[in-house]
Amino acid sequence: MNVSWDGKCDIELDADMMPALGVEHVKLFGRLSILLGPLTNAIPLIGAAQIAFVNPPILKLDFTGAANVADFSIVDDTVRGILLGVINSMFTLPNRFLVKLDANADYFKTYLYPLGVVRVTVEKATGFAEEAKSGAKKLFSKLTRASPDCYVKVDVGAEPTWKTTTKNNTTNPAWNETHDFVVSDLDQCIKIDMKDEDVGGDDDVGLAVTTVREALLAGGRQELSLTKKEQPVDGKVSILTEFHYFEPSATSFSASEHKSDGKLCGLATILIAGAYGIKGQRETLKPSVKVTYGKESFQTAIKADAPGTDINNPAFDQNFRIPITSEMASSGQAFRFALLDGEKEVGAVEVPWADIAGADGMVLGKRFEIGGGTFINGSVKLAGVKLSSVEGATLPGR
Numbered sequence: 001m002n003v004s005w006d007g008k009c010d011i012e013l014d015a016d017m018m019p020a021l022g023v024e025h026v027k028l029f030g031r032l033s034i035l036l037g038p039l040t041n042a043i044p045l046i047g048a049a050q051i052a053f054v055n056p057p058i059l060k061l062d063f064t065g066a067a068n069v070a071d072f073s074i075v076d077d078t079v080r081g082i083l084l085g086v087i088n089s090m091f092t093l094p095n096r097f098l099v100k101l102d103a104n105a106d107y108f109k110t111y112l113y114p115l116g117v118v119r120v121t122v123e124k125a126t127g128f129a130e131e132a133k134s135g136a137k138k139l140f141s142k143l144t145r146a147s148p149d150c151y152v153k154v155d156v157g158a159e160p161t162w163k164t165t166t167k168n169n170t171t172n173p174a175w176n177e178t179h180d181f182v183v184s185d186l187d188q189c190i191k192i193d194m195k196d197e198d199v200g201g202d203d204d205v206g207l208a209v210t211t212v213r214e215a216l217l218a219g220g221r222q223e224l225s226l227t228k229k230e231q232p233v234d235g236k237v238s239i240l241t242e243f244h245y246f247e248p249s250a251t252s253f254s255a256s257e258h259k260s261d262g263k264l265c266g267l268a269t270i271l272i273a274g275a276y277g278i279k280g281q282r283e284t285l286k287p288s289v290k291v292t293y294g295k296e297s298f299q300t301a302i303k304a305d306a307p308g309t310d311i312n313n314p315a316f317d318q319n320f321r322i323p324i325t326s327e328m329a330s331s332g333q334a335f336r337f338a339l340l341d342g343e344k345e346v347g348a349v350e351v352p353w354a355d356i357a358g359a360d361g362m363v364l365g366k367r368f369e370i371g372g373g374t375f376i377n378g379s380v381k382l383a384g385v386k387l388s389s390v391e392g393a394t395l396p397g398r
Contacts, residue, residue: 022064030057038109047105050096092158093184107273116245124174127235148196155191156181179262186213215241246383253329266324273377274315292336
């Protein structure tokens with residue numbers, strides 16, 4: 001559903017060595033996805049709700065005080081960037097905010113796995129002013145902004161931003177550079193933001209937006225028009241898009257077409273539902289689970305004793321995703337699950353890569369014993385990738 005929130009507020013920041021500033025108006029626009037499930041046989045008949053923005057929402061702020069003169073300057077960009085960073089990390093796909101309606105709902109049935117990988121190749125940009133070639137013309141072009149030093153930033157959902165190399169002093173930059181992004185919905189946007197690199201601060205050249213679905217329906221190759229401050233500008237950017245859906249097969253782990261920089265051959269998804277049989281005093285226990293794979297490390301929230309919390313058998317209900325490259329797949333490293341009490345390790349277990357790859361559906365779990373009758377309730381799922389058309393890119397079953 002579409003969300004349009006227009007609210008008044010009274011937020012003021014007053015600190016030493018800086019003038020007072022505040023926010024009096026907040027506007028938020030976006031498309032919200034709400035997943036209800038799994039179904040249960042008890043009221044309210046639904047185990048949990050998962051809420052997420054399909055794409056990063058649009059946030060507009062009206063400032064007061066000293067910042068009022070800078071509504072569309074560095075103050076606005078900085079504040080909005082911080083707020084959107086928090087929102088995207090919690091509420092924007094592939095992240096979903098979980099609300100359990102039934103405390104006993106099975107997290108393994110609640111979680112919805114990502115759909116696949118969109119492979120974006122930024123090919124070239126055309127249609128700018130006449131290109132400068134000599135040193136004198138290069139300087140003049142930079143001063144007049146006729147010949148930029150262009151690079152492109154690409155965003156898909158809340159995935160990390162990818163940046164191409166910079167092509168200097170050209171109005172017809174050609175990159176032909178590729179990067180993969182994990183996708184959870186075909187309506188997720190692919191945002192192409194072209195910049196002009198400059199010593200005093202990079203300038204906006206133009207922005208182009210498409211969706212994964214639109215790119216596939218267009219046959220993968222698109223020439224997108226650019227806009228700047230919501231107004232059309234000269235110039236177009238050409239991209240090539242492929243969609244690779246996740247499948248329970250290790251074939252892609254060694255396939256040559258997935259070995260280039262920026263390309264993924266699969267995904268590892270770790271679910272941590274909870275832990276059981278933790279020994280210790282309720283008042284002092286601070287359990288959490290740490291997952292390590294190679295250089296990657298993740299940790300759940302630290303739990304504390306509180307009314308309604310079974311601290312000796314805590315629920316975490318968290319997930320972690322590790323994009324797999326061909327180099328990582330060939331190393332065959334094990335996944336390590338460690339139960340912590342504060343900073344102290346209580347116990348740990350290693351889950352070999354080969355055991356997961358050989359398991360039914362390449363999913364291994366759900367209880368891992370770490371000794372002394374204590375268990376971590378979790379799972380690891382490996383998925384390879386396979387090239388697909390839009391017809392084959394459907395939501396996976398639970």
